[in-house]
Amino acid sequence: MQKYVDLNSDIGESFGNYKLGMDDKVLKYVTSANVACGFHAGDPLVMEKTVGLAAKSGVQVGAHPGYPDLMGFGRRKLNATPAEVKAYVKYQVGALAAFAISKGMRLQHIKAHGAMYNMAAVDYNLARSIAEAVYEVDKDIILLALAGSQMVKAAKDIGLKVAEEVFADRAYNEDGTLVARSKPGSMIEDEGLAIKRVIGMVNEGKVQTITGRTIDINANSVCVHGDNPKAVDFVKKIRREMQNAGISVVPMKEFI
Numbered sequence: 001m002q003k004y005v006d007l008n009s010d011i012g013e014s015f016g017n018y019k020l021g022m023d024d025k026v027l028k029y030v031t032s033a034n035v036a037c038g039f040h041a042g043d044p045l046v047m048e049k050t051v052g053l054a055a056k057s058g059v060q061v062g063a064h065p066g067y068p069d070l071m072g073f074g075r076r077k078l079n080a081t082p083a084e085v086k087a088y089v090k091y092q093v094g095a096l097a098a099f100a101i102s103k104g105m106r107l108q109h110i111k112a113h114g115a116m117y118n119m120a121a122v123d124y125n126l127a128r129s130i131a132e133a134v135y136e137v138d139k140d141i142i143l144l145a146l147a148g149s150q151m152v153k154a155a156k157d158i159g160l161k162v163a164e165e166v167f168a169d170r171a172y173n174e175d176g177t178l179v180a181r182s183k184p185g186s187m188i189e190d191e192g193l194a195i196k197r198v199i200g201m202v203n204e205g206k207v208q209t210i211t212g213r214t215i216d217i218n219a220n221s222v223c224v225h226g227d228n229p230k231a232v233d234f235v236k237k238i239r240r241e242m243q244n245a246g247i248s249v250v251p252m253k254e255f256i
Helices: 044-057 082-102 114-122 124-137 150-158 191-204 229-244
Strands: 003-011 032-036 060-064 142-146 162-167 206-208 214-216 221-224 247-249
Touching: 003 191, 003 229, 032 044, 044 060, 044 082, 060 082, 082 124, 114 124, 114 142, 114 150, 124 142, 124 150, 142 150, 150 162, 162 191, 191 206, 191 221, 191 229, 191 247, 221 229, 229 247
Parallel strands: 003 032, 003 221, 003 247, 032 060, 142 162, 162 221
Antiparallel strands: 206 214
């Protein structure tokens, strides 16, 4: 049976005079782009430019909403109610959708950012507020969510399409959550090992955790980062090696 996988990256994270990432380079190799919507990173001009670059590259666009935390890059936990998070998501999705429409595109997906993503992965009520926000704006938008998380359950419960996401360069806990960046071994530094793990997740539905235990995992989309030349080269290698392994790398909307 043919295996399909999406390759996504977080982009559009520059702000004003501050440049972050190598968006034009990484867009050559990914199939989907998660574009910052101004709360944790990005601004209207950056959003306009980023969506335009994605359109020219033939890459599908998704909203990447986060907490209103520019200084913390959206990685700090915010004590927001589910109702507040729902409004935050609607606001940001609506903003990016306007730029997509102006470029002749529509949003393919939405992926929460940073702390919002990690908190919703284990908090069903928070996950449901995100899923409901997406469903109420456009029920055809796909929710890109951590594989096996509460976000996946919430999306399925309300009838929202969901793509389960895995990470090429992150270590996993036994419950399927990501090992916190602050802990030793949270990042997979060996490129060869990272690529081997990704192919195993896609083809076999398995991954070895930081404790050495093997767990089941569903990989519809692989997240990669392109914030420096080495990272962009890594994205290129991952795509090439997945294709060499017989995996078709295509936008998630083609198989979700």
